[in-house]
Amino acid sequence: MGDALDAAYRADRDRVLARLIGILRDFDLAEDALQDALVAAASTWPVHGVPVNPAGWLVTTARRKAIDRLRSGAASERRNRAWGELSVAWDIGDGTQPIADDRLRLIFTCCHPALTLEAQVALTLRSLGGLSTEEVAKAFLISETALAQRIVRAKRKIRQAGIGYRVPAPDELPDRLAAVLAVVYLIFNAGYLPPSGTDLVRVDLCDEALRLIGVVIDLMPDGPEPLSLAAMMHIQDARRDARVDPQGVPLTLEEQDRSRWDTEKVAAGLALLDRARSVDRPGPYQLKASISAIHVSAPRSDLTDWNTIVRLYDALLLWEPTPVVQLNRAVAVAMADSPAAGLSLMDDPALARPLAEYHLFQATRADLLRRSGRLEEAAVAYRRARQQTNNEAERRFIDRRLQALDAPGVPGGIPKS
DSSP: OHHHHHHHHHHHHHHHHHHHHHHHSOHHHHHHHHHHHHHHHHHHHHHHOOOSSHHHHHHHHHHHHHHHHHHSTTOOHHHHHHHHHHHHHOOOTTSOSOOOOOHHHHHHHHTOTTSOHHHHHHHHHHHHSOOOHHHHHHHHTSOHHHHHHHHHHHHHHHHHHTOOOSOOOGGGHHHHHHHHHHHHHHHHHHHHSOSEESOSOOHHHHHHHHHHHHHHHHHSTTOHHHHHHHHHHHHHHTTGGGSBOTTSOBOOTTTSOGGGSOHHHHHHHHHHHHHHHHHTOOOHHHHHHHHHHHHHHOSSGGGOOHHHHHHHHHHHHHHOOOHHHHHHHHHHHHHHTOHHHHHHHHTSHHHHTTTTTOHHHHHHHHHHHHHTTOHHHHHHHHHHHHHHOEEHHHHHHHHHHHHHHHOTTSTTOOOOO
8 A cells, every 4th residue: 555655756846736725825734735635645545445535535535635734723913814715615536536647837936037047946846857856956956955946936926916826818928938948858857867766767757757848838938948958858868768778887978779769759859940040049959959969869889970969069158157067068079079178178277167066077087088098087086976876776877887997808808906
């Protein structure tokens, strides 16, 4: 029964929480009520069985728990008013009917222009993406404390400003678009390379991001940036099955069997990119999608057009002058020119300092050191990367690299003294 509850939580947590926030109009109360409902499920489901509609059961139970909280003597005047509205305005039945999908409304609530972009993305990822504070903090490359404070301030702003829980009117969409796309992109990235867990891919998050970008495109069918983001995600997700070997160890793009890529998703991504380019308003996601398209269009990795990728990253830096984009450009330079050229860029303190605790920086640097024949330095960088990731699949990959470096008699292995 614990497995059933865990499965329901993983499958429906974001839908249930979004629905509760829509009902309660209070993020903290919704989160508390959901926790109360999960506790109730842990004791009720083993006795009475798993309900036909677990998500609906959780919503109904959480709503009742919220009413109990609001009725308590410690409830504030604001919450007493909320209880009055809740008790008369909402009736969602006995939990046997499917619950409404409030996730899109939640995204637009979190992405209100009254909030900073950083707060918009952080709050939506925490509320909708099902990520822990630690995982969201890793996505932002900031401390958990700073991330938690950012989320608290965003919730307070939504409450104090009375921000509506709704999809905005068409003329309001452009002001919300950048944050919404950033949220969808980060949800996809959290699934494509999870910061923790045992698997390289969290299929649920990737699929949710693809679903959400499809809804955004329905709202803005001619928007070049939503089309471009969808294109990039389809192209990257097409490689899902080829990204690990039979033992679950990640494979680099060079190592992947390209015949295992999903050709239908590749074609869908390239078609979306063509639609975006036809609008002739290029933006950062179109540049990223174009980079992905070059990778997937190469019949072999050694035929990849790295010089064009470098130029695309040069253009992307004008939009997003971030350390992560600079890191990706350094990799492209290394492949177009030489590993030493890439390392020269990565070892610049302006790039190395902000990414010192970022495991992909250390893993990438280790790979370039390995390619340069600086094997002992590569081993040190791989070990640092291993310490910085909580993803077990990535750790298995690094362990394999370290074993290859340290194996006596293996070409390229670290010389034994």
